[in-house]
Amino acid sequence: xxxxxxxxxxxxxxxxxxxxxxxxxxxxxxxxxxxxxxxxxxxxxxxxxxxxxxxxxxxxxxxxxxxxxxxxxxxxxxxxxxxxxxxxxxxxxxxxxxxxxxxxxxxxxxxxxxxxxxxxxxxxxxxxxxxxxxxxxxxxxxxxxxxxxxxxxxxxxxxxxxxxxxxxxxxxxxxxxxxxxxxxxxxxxxxxxxxxxxxxxxxxxxxxxxxxxxxxxxxxxxxxxxxxxxxxxxxxxxxxxxxxxxxxxxxxxxxxxxxxxxxxxxxxxxxxxxxxxxxxxxxxxxxxxxxxxxxxxxxxxxxxxxxxxxxxxxxxxxxxxxxxxxxxxxxxxxxxxxxxxxxxxxxxxxxxxxxxxxxxxxxxxxxxxxxxxxxxxxxxxxxxxxxxxxxxxxxxxxxxxxxxxxxxxxxxxxxxxxxxxxxxxxxxxxxxxxxxxxxxxxxxx
Ligand code: BES
Ligand code: MN
Ligand code: MN
Numbered sequence: 299x300x301x302x303x304x305x306x307x308x309x310x311x312x313x314x315x316x317x318x319x320x321x322x323x324x325x326x327x328x329x330x331x332x333x334x335x336x337x338x339x340x341x342x343x344x345x346x347x348x349x350x351x352x353x354x355x356x357x358x359x360x361x362x363x364x365x366x367x368x369x370x371x372x373x374x375x376x377x378x379x380x381x382x383x384x385x386x387x388x389x390x391x392x393x394x395x396x397x398x399x400x401x402x403x404x405x406x407x408x409x410x411x412x413x414x415x416x417x418x419x420x421x422x423x424x425x426x427x428x429x430x431x432x433x434x435x436x437x438x439x440x441x442x443x444x445x446x447x448x449x450x451x452x453x454x455x456x457x458x459x460x461x462x463x464x465x466x467x468x469x470x471x472x473x474x475x476x477x478x479x480x481x482x483x484x485x486x487x488x489x490x491x492x493x494x495x496x497x498x499x500x501x502x503x504x505x506x507x508x509x510x511x512x513x514x515x516x517x518x519x520x521x522x523x524x525x526x527x528x529x530x531x532x533x534x535x536x537x538x539x540x541x542x543x544x545x546x547x548x549x550x551x552x553x554x555x556x557x558x559x560x561x562x563x564x565x566x567x568x569x570x571x572x573x574x575x576x577x578x579x580x581x582x583x584x585x586x587x588x589x590x591x592x593x594x595x596x597x598x599x600x601x602x603x604x605x606x607x608x609x610x611x612x613x614x615x616x617x618x619x620x621x622x623x624x625x626x627x628x629x630x631x632x633x634x635x636x637x638x639x640x641x642x643x644x645x646x647x648x649x650x651x652x653x654x655x656x657x658x659x660x661x662x663x664x665x666x667x668x669x670x671x672x673x674x675x676x677x678x679x680x681x682x683x684x685x686x687x688x689x690x691x692x693x694x695x696x697x698x699x700x701x702x703x704x705x706x707x708x709x710x711x712x713x714x715x716x717x718x719x720x721x722x723x724x725x726x727x728x729x730x731x732x733x734x735x736x737x738x739x740x741x742x743x
Pocket of ligand 3: 388417449712713
């Protein structure tokens with residue numbers, strides 16, 4: 299074991315350099331102008347895997363973003379482990395809000411800053427480190443699957459899975475795309491929420507009208523939209539849509555002061571919703587308005603706005619059905635517009651939630667590996683975020699054991715400005731993964 303730990307340590311500088319090169323590629327699949335960058339990052343990932351001893355490597359796509367599938371065969375009698383990560387990243391937002399340029403990896407105080415340093419190019423780095431630590435002798439068969447459109451809701455994942463099912467089949471699936479309890483305590487993620495979103499358009503007129511001539515009699519669409527959106531929560535901030543699923547979270551003591559510390563919620567702003575923090579984050583639905591199209595203030599004139607749209611995003615608690623939840627949200631929006639305003643709902647992405655029964659030899663091996671690498675036991679946690687890949691692969695390979703690990707920590711700020719990776723966490727995550735592969739190779743089957 300200590301040899302392997304040392305091996306990870308010794309490959310880490312090269313892995314970190316490779317991670318930095320990946321971060322320099324602006325692989326934002328959601329931005330139509332940067333799709334070539336996503337192809338470039340798939341190329342880069344595939345090169346790194348070739349250097350790591352993979353001969354069977356292909357870059358595949360089914361009309362969507364390129365994904366990389368690379369395989370090294372299992373030694374006789376050993377299981378095959380699928381290592382998942384994604385090479386696409388979220389848009390960087392306003393670059394002037396970043397302390398260092400978003401696509402220039404920059405170290406400060408033991409953290410590497412840049413878009414994708416954690417979510418999820420660090421997942422790729424973790425897999426590379428674990429693989430490189432073994433050199434030519436992997437204890438298990440390894441299939442690396444690096445997706446390129448996770449941040450866009452993985453729209454062509456089912457098609458990829460259907461087209462390459464045989465290549466992707468595995469006994470154990472390790473998904474390095476989640477969070478840790480802290481930089482010193484790892485998490486084993488045992489549940490994730492699903493996601494369903496839509497665009498709602500509200501119309502009251504077929505053209506704008508003078509707001510002085512008609513205001514007070516004719517409703518404007520933006521006021522109608524705002525009232526409709528307000529109906530999605532009750533006064534305490536609980537979701538008010540009927541028919542949504544809720545459950546109970548893993549039993550974890552979540553210190554109340556963490557919320558203010560980890561989110562930077564402004565002084566005086568209160569939390570919303572009722573119930574424990576973990577129930578609200580992991581086991582209950584949430585609804586957020588994530589964008590609005592309407593007249594910008596710079597173009598505002600005294601005109602009643604004829605139509606306006608908003609994008610509404612819902613998180614679906616584990617145990618719920620994302621499509622049924624989208625239908626419930628759609629029904630609510632269609633039924634709650636004030637003043638007879640016309641409502642059109644256009645369905646967006648859906649991703650199913652997932653909960654894992656994390657017991658048995660594979661999960662025991664993972665917990666042991668975590669304990670050896672981090673020096674403390676991992677905590678079973680839920681997360682509020684979504685990885686649609688998981689339910690999709692769990693359905694396709696019902697016997698595979700799914701382990702959700704990751705390289706994020708509470709200070710990571712994924713999707714926001716100043717995203718960062720704790721370099722110590724990268725080392726511990728890579729060490730745990732290497733130890734896990736060794737343990738899986740030694741498991742009785
Ligand atoms: N890595 C995240 C998922 C995640 C979030 C894990 C928080 C643990 C904690 C992933 O890249 C992500 O952002 N997923 C999207 C999925 C969506 C686009 C379907 C999400 O949760 O919004
Ligand atoms: Mn991710
Ligand atoms: Mn993400």
